[in-house]
Amino acid sequence: MPEPGSKKYDTRRARLRKDAxxxxxxxxxxxxxxxxxxxxxxxxxxxGPRTERGRGPKGERSESGD
Numbered sequence: 001m002p003e004p005g006s007k008k009y010d011t012r013r014a015r016l017r018k019d020a021x022x023x024x025x026x027x028x029x030x031x032x033x034x035x036x037x038x039x040x041x042x043x044x045x046x047x048g049p050r051t052e053r054g055r056g057p058k059g060e061r062s063e064s065g066d
Contacts, residue, residue: 013038 016034025033055061 009038 013034016037017030020030020033021027
């Protein structure tokens with residue numbers, strides 16, 4: 001599952017942007033369309049921190065483990 005910032009994510013965003021431009025959408029709008037498409041697709045969303053350390057300082061973590 002590619003995440004934002006990964007090479008696969010960036011490649012997919014570039015392809016979506018190019019497709020939008022070819023369909024007549026302006027450059028600025030094509031970038032927004034590509035970002036919105038990837039962010040709304042659950043397969044391309046970030047899964048969050050993978051380790052305990054990624055959740056932040058121990059004293060600032062929520063009790064629920066989220």
